[in-house]
Amino acid sequence: MEINFTGKRAVVTGASQGIGRELVKKLASLGAKVFALARNKDLLVSLKQEVPSIEIYPVDLSKWSDTENALKQVGDVDLLINNAGLAVLGPLTEVSENDVDRIFSINVKAVINITKYVVKNLLSRNVPGSIVNISSQASVTGLIDHTVYCASKGAVDAFTRATAAEYGPHGIRINNVNPTVIMTDMGRLGWSDPQVANPMLAKIPLRRFGEVDEVVNSVIFLLSDLSSMTTGSNVYVDGGFVSV
Template sequence: MNLPPAPSFRLDGKRALVAGASSGIGLACATALASHGAEVTLAARSEDKLNDIAEAFAAKGWAARSLAMNVADIAATEAAVDARDPFDILINSAGLARHSPALETTEVDFDAVSDLNFKGAYFLTRTVAHGLIKAGKPGSLINITSQMGQVGGIDRAVYCGTKHAVEGFTKSMAIEWGPRDIRVNSIAPTFIRTPLAEQTLANPERRAWIEEKIKLGRVGELSDITGAAVYLASDAASLVTGAALLVDGGWTAD
């Protein structure tokens, strides 16, 4: 009897660029990709922290390099990516949140959030895709968005706007580059236990509200995201593009 083959989640021989790799979701995704065989370029603004992470990866026998990069600086980012061989995988986890009531939003905060979350993400995704297209290679490009890219959130008009925008261009790019076998997807997490989220989670009222909204009744862990990242990066997701993989415990189900 011939049994159907199981898909592989291995990433051996793949080159991955992870933006926002110095902490939180970006660092967790970089660790997961490296542990599955990818050569990972760790990108963020803090070069010293990246070098420490690269050394920790090397101690485990994983291939890693560091790249000091500010995704909001479009010209510098394009130059840094273009100067390297094409990346087979992109995970864009660089992001910023400045929450306030919409009536109190300042132009400075609006520009800071949108320049990184939307404009920076757009041009980074485009730049990695351009390298793949020139080389005639397939690829998997993954943007870390948010459940707030599917719904609205109190005091989060700017943040939600940028995440909805990323979901939109992710779908459009998936359509444009599908014939070239370049897949473009997003991962949309709920509240994940990271250093940046600790202040919110430390507030008992906020924590109770979050756990009530999450149908599975718990805050997300980094390991909840990394499985999704490995899946979308691997050949196991070879027919998945233009999708938003919600890792939100059912927050957006109603």
Template sequence: MTGLLRTPSFRLDGKRALVTGAGRGIGLAAATALAEAGADVTLAARSSDEIEAGAEALRAAGFRAGALRLDVTDLAETERLLASAGVFDVLVNNAGTNRPKPMREITAEDFDAVMDLNVRAAYFVARNVAGAMADAGVKGSIINVSSQMGHVGGVKRTLYCASKFALEGITKAMAIEFGPAGIRVNTLCPTFILTEMTRPFLADPAFRDMILSKIKLGRMGELEDLMGPVVFLASDASRLMTGSSLMVDGGWTAE
């Protein structure tokens, strides 16, 4: 038949992708998803052992992957290493942390640790990668890993919410600035996902019950739940999306 439309491709063959915080959890899942879609993926994190193991596992499965030891809080070293790494087509800006406490227990050290990684480091990684894309004429995709907590408040989450609301604002402003260069900038906003970071919080039955009461689909998020959305945002399938937030929250923010 003639005249049928063709779905823009979800494939990433020939694309180079960088994933920060890729040693475990959401970062490693994102790297795996991008590699499965055909991208040549660079796993970046402070822990050499974890990213080397992740890259090796991907290569053993027949995918293209490498490792880059990167402390994104060291801005000068990050800029140098990213410049030497060349131009990427996709960034999953995932490195982040959380220190959930009541506001009156948050210390200046807590504040600095969370904001330095979740906002300051994320800002400059995005700036460096998007700038290289623009200079090279690459119409790429920046995926800033935010959270449902970048859209709502939560108990013991004043600091984390502050960091993720900031990332949402950075994303929207970047979308405006880099849109003329054909570079798309969006956020991925998960609910509570079962990872090594969240497992200690979820061990508290009362906290877990509260979480499940908010998730309309009635279950915790799993890493696999984020893999399709990452590929969607990275690929031409989302080619008209920029400055947007992709909620993967099981309906948490629906009310």
């Protein structure tokens, strides 16, 4: 079956760079009308130059009402990818209240806010939809210096299960993609030191980190009718990290 999103309206958060940016390009190439949300206006403008068919919305997703206003401008949504995320790493003993607020405002609060809008929109139109949340292997395994990040992604997984159960009867499917380290520009920078990378690689049976397109392909599958019987699930793009 060939995937085609012609006639579908898709929102991608954290769309200005990395996984989100490539998701926007892929969705547009498959026929979707894409609405790209991110904080960095300059990067969004450059993305629109690459993909003129998209619409861009510079917005700070940690601000509840600003996000709602942007979504009202977007209008109807059939597909949602909650990709925006934030990590502040370090030992628990050095975590500040501001760190917790910043991480949870993007990784959890924004996901809840945007999903709420899209679900209400789908229900009002009495149509099915598909939502994919970008979680992490950190949601189900402990990582050193990741305490608050792990907690936030665990919350995403729990939220996904609960919403999938609640809105599955309405034909709304909600799933997670849970990547390991992915070789975005930031990923390559952060994991370029062998002393940092090698201990993590030793825990990954495939002995490598993931590529952006490997996450994108899993998201596209979950958004499409190829996964029509899949909801409330975690799809691990982690080379086997959490399975062994």
